[in-house]
Amino acid sequence: MNYYVFQIKTALKDFERSKVRTFLTSLGIMIGVFSVVILIAIGIGLRNYIEGQFESLGSNLLFVVPGNVLGEDGSFEGFSPDAFMGSFDDRDVSSLERGLEGVEYIIPLYSNSVTVEQGAESESATIFAGSADVFAALSLEAEIGDVFSDSDVGKKSKVVVLGNKLATNLFSDINSAVGQNVRFSNQRYRVIGVLEEKGGGGFGGPSFDEGVYMPYTTTYSNLNPDREFQELYIGVTNEEDVDRVKEDAEEVLQRRYEDDEFSVVKQTELVNAINQIFGVINIVLVAIGSISLVVGGIGIMNIMYANVTERTKEIGIRRAIGATEKDILFQFLAESIMLSLLGGISGLLLAALVVVIVKPYFPVGLDMAAVLIAIGISSAIGIFFGVFPARRAASLTPIEAIRYE
Amino acid sequence: MITVKNIDKVYKVADGDFYALRDVSLTIKDKEYVGILGTSGSGKSTLMHIIGLLDKPTSGIIVISGKDTKDLSDAQISKLRGNYIGFVFQQFNLIQKLSVLENVLLPTQYSKEKLDFDVAKYALELLEKFGIADKAKSFPNKLSGGQQQRVAIARALVMKPDIVLADEPTGNLDTATGDEILKLLGTLNHDLGVTVIVVTHDKSVAQKTDRQIFVRDGQIVNKY
Numbered sequence: 147m148n149y150y151v152f153q154i155k156t157a158l159k160d161f162e163r164s165k166v167r168t169f170l171t172s173l174g175i176m177i178g179v180f181s182v183v184i185l186i187a188i189g190i191g192l193r194n195y196i197e198g199q200f201e202s203l204g205s206n207l208l209f210v211v212p213g214n215v216l217g218e219d220g221s222f223e224g225f226s227p228d229a230f231m232g233s234f235d236d237r238d239v240s241s242l243e244r245g246l247e248g249v250e251y252i253i254p255l256y257s258n259s260v261t262v263e264q265g266a267e268s269e270s271a272t273i274f275a276g277s278a279d280v281f282a283a284l285s286l287e288a289e290i291g292d293v294f295s296d297s298d299v300g301k302k303s304k305v306v307v308l309g310n311k312l313a314t315n316l317f318s319d320i321n322s323a324v325g326q327n328v329r330f331s332n333q334r335y336r337v338i339g340v341l342e343e344k345g346g347g348g349f350g351g352p353s354f355d356e357g358v359y360m361p362y363t364t365t366y367s368n369l370n371p372d373r374e375f376q377e378l379y380i381g382v383t384n385e386e387d388v389d390r391v392k393e394d395a396e397e398v399l400q401r402r403y404e405d406d407e408f409s410v411v412k413q414t415e416l417v418n419a420i421n422q423i424f425g426v427i428n429i430v431l432v433a434i435g436s437i438s439l440v441v442g443g444i445g446i447m448n449i450m451y452a453n454v455t456e457r458t459k460e461i462g463i464r465r466a467i468g469a470t471e472k473d474i475l476f477q478f479l480a481e482s483i484m485l486s487l488l489g490g491i492s493g494l495l496l497a498a499l500v501v502v503i504v505k506p507y508f509p510v511g512l513d514m515a516a517v518l519i520a521i522g523i524s525s526a527i528g529i530f531f532g533v534f535p536a537r538r539a540a541s542l543t544p545i546e547a548i549r550y551e
Numbered sequence: 552m553i554t555v556k557n558i559d560k561v562y563k564v565a566d567g568d569f570y571a572l573r574d575v576s577l578t579i580k581d582k583e584y585v586g587i588l589g590t591s592g593s594g595k596s597t598l599m600h601i602i603g604l605l606d607k608p609t610s611g612i613i614v615i616s617g618k619d620t621k622d623l624s625d626a627q628i629s630k631l632r633g634n635y636i637g638f639v640f641q642q643f644n645l646i647q648k649l650s651v652l653e654n655v656l657l658p659t660q661y662s663k664e665k666l667d668f669d670v671a672k673y674a675l676e677l678l679e680k681f682g683i684a685d686k687a688k689s690f691p692n693k694l695s696g697g698q699q700q701r702v703a704i705a706r707a708l709v710m711k712p713d714i715v716l717a718d719e720p721t722g723n724l725d726t727a728t729g730d731e732i733l734k735l736l737g738t739l740n741h742d743l744g745v746t747v748i749v750v751t752h753d754k755s756v757a758q759k760t761d762r763q764i765f766v767r768d769g770q771i772v773n774k775y
Contacts, residue, residue: 468633
């Protein structure tokens, strides 16, 4: 034990002697670990956020989306280009309404990005145009005023309900929003309500708090003249009927579309698909972050080689007074591992600090596995990149080393 | 006892082999105070390095404290070096980032066996004996040459070795300080019973030892 304490103290003494060099050498690893941990944190945060949004919708919901999204085994196949274009219409809604039993509602959903103007203010927002059931399906409630009704849908009323954040950004006082008009796409719409805050950030998918909610029929006149919908939501009355309704819906849609032109997806399948996508995204992010770790490791190797040359005489002295090759190997290896760990732990602390600061504004999450991987990787880098210089130090014969000037 | 038998040390050079030592044999008994005397390039330092197990001969045998060192592993040679031999160099060879006391204690850190004496206490006793106890926490660069060489001698003695090898121990010191160091080495031999081997080019230094061995052109000769 004392021997290891001695070796660690020896390494620390060397760091103390060359503080700037120690700092600069560990900086590479610090940046690498910071990038990896932060990128994983962002990946995890986004996944949790989007997963949370879909989970909050309830497991009795079915999504009808264009293209073949899920494979035979229910695994995620990828979005087809069609997935981003509207390809359902009123006819599909009617045939589903006729052909399905045990269904509470079917919501056609049209969404688009717009710039909403109110007085001198203007804000980017996402339109969620659906039937009046959209609020129940998305678990949204009005904080001020009211949401639109079936009658508004029937009358194609030019009314909107604003997400909480959007209303806050457009109006100095959201209590005054109801009854006022907002403009987008050269049309004027009356605000009839402001929703309760739903939470979450706006990355990876539109935020409900920044949405404009309106009857889908209202979009026909201007925004959606082709009367197409990107998605249909089917609310199943009893959760145990979800699989049956899914099969029935597929049967109904097959009368009009080919198998690969649409998908009926359960909420659980969607969550699994999201997990898969983010799994891949995370691997890519970590691979990118790891490049800086490797660069940092090379920096350590470089400095350790310089260190061996600079301290050749010292190595000779230590050998003369009884140090074995292994002692010298361990000394230099301990130094490179400690340099790496120093960088790794600093990077981790910095990442944790950034996560704490950013968390209220952006969905990030520190993962214990990421922390352990970061520390593991930085130790491994210390060993891998330290072992060559350390072996060179250990292989010097005492007399060669002691004579070195 | 140190026995050196038929040692050759050969270096490859551009125009063939260069014999730094040729067929050297000698015996140094326990508790002897010996001077190895030779001019620059005579091979005396190479001989010291080989006796001190810092370097390996090209051929020949070295037996230290009854152990033939020929087939020993690096760990075994390091252990022998650490436990039985102490070195004093012309350049002092202290580690500058370590304090005086840390330098003196350094050999004990590499000992894989538990030592049967209080090393810290013994190190301080040595510094006290050599009149530099007040410098224990100082760093080598704050010390005079004579003081640094005393620290080096204390370091050489801290493992209670049987043999101390001193390579030109007065080479970097003025005459008065050099004399003090030689007196100190003599005391180690006479009072502590340590075998002391002083390697020097200086006749007057060698004359202070009890027996002189002359080296010339890599061979032991009868006269300087």
